[in-house]
Amino acid sequence: MKIDFDGIQAFVVIAELGGFSKAAEHLHVTQTALTRRLQKLEAYLGLRLLDRTTRYVELTVVGREFLPQAQTIVGDVTRAVSRLKDVSSRSRGNFTLACIPTMASQMLPKAMRRYAETHPGNRIRIIDASGFEVRDAVLHGQAELGIGLPTESHVELEETLLLEEPYMFFCREEHPLSRKKQIVWSDLHEAELIGISTMSANRIFLDYQLAKRGIKLSGTYEVRHLSTAIGLVAAGVGVAILPNSTLEEGARPGLCRIPLTSPTIKRKIVILRKRNSTLSPAASAFFDLVLDQAGSS
Amino acid sequence: MKIDFDGIQAFVVIAELGGFSKAAEHLHVTQTALTRRLQKLEAYLGLRLLDRTTRYVELTVVGREFLPQAQTIVGDVTRAVSRLKDVSSRSRGNFTLACIPTMASQMLPKAMRRYAETHPGNRIRIIDASGFEVRDAVLHGQAELGIGLPTESHVELEETLLLEEPYMFFCREEHPLSRKKQIVWSDLHEAELIGISTMSANRIFLDYQLAKRGIKLSGTYEVRHLSTAIGLVAAGVGVAILPNSTLEEGARPGLCRIPLTSPTIKRKIVILRKRNSTLSPAASAFFDLVLDQAGSS
DNA sequence: CACCACTTATGCGAGTATAGAATCAATTCT
């Protein structure tokens, strides 16, 4: 059963404009084409939809009954299709992004500002979650894109490096180590370290890197979120080793940020997407934008 | 903007069945054709609707969003079209018929019974009205067909003769004229005649026919409907000259029906339709049936 | 009544599109 949409559209336009020639002009085809399309449709259906002489065009009884249906059909189709073309050509549409909290307050705002300029009206739904959750959200399709940490490589995931940032030492100004220009890991033996929960991707990564170099850290306290850790440091509870971007420059007076060397350990931030899956144009545009931003910094 | 319905249908079926080959079988085309239809649609839209490898076929984000719309579109169209094909091939559907009351109780029942046998499920809406109203109903499109009296010929109306019936004399058995085998018009001079309203098409026709022959009738009473006239005759109020079919044979014991001759005047019953307008298949089938019934009687 | 203005229908030629057969290529299962 091969359905003739052109014929239905021809019928609707001819009926609405009351003539083949007018309809032809409106559809940017010749009158000949319309005559034939309607003839073909009528032949296919086996009934007449329009009674026409060279003087009048008017609906038959069946045509009058069919017209409203035909109108909604044509309307629905053209509306749906033109919406899709809009989605395609101008990257219109919304999408969902999963992102770890530090990056949500660090890198995302700038990217979102730029995106809003080039794609006004598009909304980004943000899932801020832990590194693992970001990974799962992308994997299971809850989010088209994810910003997080590198994971054990998964066949269905594609990671693209956005940036690397060093781990830094954070303490209050009153702390004995606060004067040093830089700190080595062995300085930390007896510090009151505020660690991150061993369940976090961050912590696992850090432990792994340190273990490779024979370093072992034992924290006095343990929290789940980097922002909590910063809070505790500020409150004088202890010191912490955290990614540089945990704290914006100058955000908290009284806190010191000191480079950690020998070795300098950096964590990678990647953008995640499912392999072999096509991004929506809206998400794709964002992806390109973030890569561009990362490359130019 | 040329819209590719086949492509949309291909998309829906492939998405629903989860594979090109299965979908191809379902649509009775080759897998090649479907691959191309979808490619063409995607190229036209400028975006990918299905991510496919040789192993999996799955929706993209955009495709998932579009699928429900596409499904309703395809559903609506195929439903509407197949309904129309049904209307065409099996004359399914309802129509409206205008009919004068005598014929509605006389000739129509048989026609409707036969129609119901060949077209079960079809409904006929009947407008029972005067001869003039029947004509107007057809002319203005309230009814596709009309059964009534011949009118002054109108360019837009086409009349086909169904039957002719003589005017008869009706009286009670006690009436002095009831013994006669036939009655001539001059017998009626002093009868108490129950006439039909001068506004009715029936009366106008009868007066015209009689006037041509120099006969003039003066009624004592005047009513609007033939059935009322019969009632009055039965009640002994008077006698009446009415078309033969006003009373079914043997319907009212005690009433006599006597032929009127010198001359015998007959009224014609015609079926009316608008000229140059196409009947719906349902109405057309009824039209043929009625003509056939008239021809064979 | 012939002619005119206007509208739809048709014959014809050409360019395009679409379908199918065979084959290829990628992927998974054994």
Added chain:
DNA sequence: AGAATTGATTCTATACTCGCATAAGTGGTG
């Protein structure tokens, strides 16, 4: 590694649709 499955591609033949030019039908007009 090989077989089996499945979507993509190439090639070719057919069918389709379009547009041009023109015919044919219809209502109005002198």
